[in-house]
Amino acid sequence: MAVGEVMRMEIPSGGDMSVTSPELHVLAVDDSIVDRKVIERLLRISACKVTTVESGARALQYLGLDGDKGASGLKDLKVNLIVTDYSMPGLTGYDLLKKIKESSVFREIPVVIMSSENILPRIEQCLREGAEDFLLKPVKLADVKRIKELIMRNEAEDCKTLSHSNKRKLAEYIDDASSPSPSPSPSPSSSTHDDSSAKDFPSSKQMKSADEKFSSLL
Amino acid sequence: MELVQMQKSLQDYTKSLFLDGVLDSQFLQLQQLQDESNPDFVSQVVTLFFQDSDRILNDLSLSLDQQVVDFKKVDPHVHQLKGSSSSIGAQRVKNACVVFRSFCEQQNVEGCHRCLQQVKQEYYLVKNRLETLFKLEQQIVASGGMIPAMELGF
Numbered sequence: 271m272a273v274g275e276v277m278r279m280e281i282p283s284g285g286d287m288s289v290t291s292p293e294l295h296v297l298a299v300d301d302s303i304v305d306r307k308v309i310e311r312l313l314r315i316s317a318c319k320v321t322t323v324e325s326g327a328r329a330l331q332y333l334g335l336d337g338d339k340g341a342s343g344l345k346d347l348k349v350n351l352i353v354t355d356y357s358m359p360g361l362t363g364y365d366l367l368k369k370i371k372e373s374s375v376f377r378e379i380p381v382v383i384m385s386s387e388n389i390l391p392r393i394e395q396c397l398r399e400g401a402e403d404f405l406l407k408p409v410k411l412a413d414v415k416r417i418k419e420l421i422m423r424n425e426a427e428d429c430k431t432l433s434h435s436n437k438r439k440l441a442e443y444i445d446d447a448s449s450p451s452p453s454p455s456p457s458p459s460s461s462t463h464d465d466s467s468a469k470d471f472p473s474s475k476q477m478k479s480a481d482e483k484f485s486s487l488l
Numbered sequence: 489m490e491l492v493q494m495q496k497s498l499q500d501y502t503k504s505l506f507l508d509g510v511l512d513s514q515f516l517q518l519q520q521l522q523d524e525s526n527p528d529f530v531s532q533v534v535t536l537f538f539q540d541s542d543r544i545l546n547d548l549s550l551s552l553d554q555q556v557v558d559f560k561k562v563d564p565h566v567h568q569l570k571g572s573s574s575s576i577g578a579q580r581v582k583n584a585c586v587v588f589r590s591f592c593e594q595q596n597v598e599g600c601h602r603c604l605q606q607v608k609q610e611y612y613l614v615k616n617r618l619e620t621l622f623k624l625e626q627q628i629v630a631s632g633g634m635i636p637a638m639e640l641g642f
Contacts, residue, residue: 304572408514408575
């Protein structure tokens with residue numbers, strides 16, 4: 271997998287989504303040692319792998335985004351989610367969010383902001399900048415569960431779209447390979463169409479049924 | 489003391505902390521995160537809180553004792569303490585920090601000094617209570633018993 275690529279779920283051919291789901295690796299960023307301990311436990315108990323760092327600068331270093339080429343070896347696992355505190359000395363959570371979204375390599379990683387202060391303009395600013403969600407501190411188990419489900423659902427939808435479009439392409443290929451017998455034109459006007467469009471009509475009908483066949487497997 | 493009696497004492501003691509507002513539901517959240525694989529989670533987090541708070545309170549005392557108080561230094565410390573106390577459910581400490589911050593905003597030195605005393609008072613109270621709570625738990629475990637799960641029906 272390329273660096274920074276979001277982990278894809280493996281979907282068995284039977285279409286059963288509940289079978290294998292690899293663990294999310296979460297990078298948690300917070301300057302409070304107490305909060306780092308709590309968020310780490312919340313994530314671990316929710317079956318996530320966790321790496322905690324104490325600042326935005328350390329987070330960038332971990333990801334290899336700090337411009338120091340030598341640091342890129344620090345990261346041993348792909349990061350699937352970043353959860354960061356908003357108010358931190360130095361780089362704020364918002365600054366970190368911006369840097370991640372500016373990066374062509376890491377912009378796909380979902381970022382969740384945490385804050386003890388329920389300030390609407392702040393929340394809006396983060397969501398506008400591309401934050402996946404905003405958690406109000408103190409963070410609870412239900413919050414982490416919800417975030418995890420959201421991330422897993424997004425991953426699954428990406429896979430489903432990918433898998434579905436691959437199956438469409440396969441159906442098209444099968445169609446083109448065999449030569450379909452042209453069905454009678456449904457209306458007189460279609461007889462004025464050229465050959466290519468007459469061929470299109472029956473094959474698109476066949477593709478649709480092939481699609482339906484495949485969709486029922488999902 | 490019999491095991492059952494000790495367990496009852498622990499439950500009553502814990503309940504009183506909630507009724508007095510010393511602890512809030514966030515403490516229950518922490519207890520939910522404790523299990524056989526992590527049997528000391530709560531005491532570990534609380535210990536971190538004590539260490540962190542001791543440091544912050546010390547820094548606050550120093551900052552407020554300066555000839556010219558730099559509120560840009562004071563406020564972040566109070567914000568930190570507010571955050572960590574909130575994370576463990578130390579409600580009264582958190583509330584005292586909220587008041588403290590408003591005096592920082594007003595740049596009221598006298599008010600801040602009073603607030604620091606209030607925060608310290610609440611902090612030593614919750615520290616004392618939690619240390620007692622953990623001692624009770626240890627006695628139960630030492631007697632071969634299990635810590636009873638906190639009932640939420642009060």
